[in-house]
Amino acid sequence: METETIALQTTTEPLTRLFKALMHPARIAILDALRGGEQCVCHLEAHLGYRQAYLSQQLAVLREAGLVADNRDGWNVYYRVAEPGVFDLLDSARAMLHLPTPSVPPCVECPCPRCDSRSANA
Numbered sequence: 001m002e003t004e005t006i007a008l009q010t011t012t013e014p015l016t017r018l019f020k021a022l023m024h025p026a027r028i029a030i031l032d033a034l035r036g037g038e039q040c041v042c043h044l045e046a047h048l049g050y051r052q053a054y055l056s057q058q059l060a061v062l063r064e065a066g067l068v069a070d071n072r073d074g075w076n077v078y079y080r081v082a083e084p085g086v087f088d089l090l091d092s093a094r095a096m097l098h099l100p101t102p103s104v105p106p107c108v109e110c111p112c113p114r115c116d117s118r119s120a121n122a
Contacts, residue, residue: 021065022090026050026058030079031067031086036104038071038080040112076112 022028026048033039033047044055059079062068069082081087091101109115 017065021061021067027062030058031081032102034079034081038078040076040078042110042112046110
């Protein structure tokens, strides 16, 4: 009986950690905002309306869960989804609840170097 309990915990603990990371509305919003690809924190801040410090806290949880990864470029940090299967999970949950799948958010101009270089080339 004890062996079965240990085996069950071994298989359920990773799922528990995953769902725990997903159980916050801001984290789901961040993941949905990253559907279009890598974005800097200032893009997420402009798109979602959350403060940078709050976003950083939520991104740290997602990064610890292995759902997002970051890429540093000087002072800027860019985030991307590290495990694209999370979108299937979120989309399945939305389908089960008869909710629409969000569209990829439009690019939001911000003061990051990537936006500055795009506006300079326009």
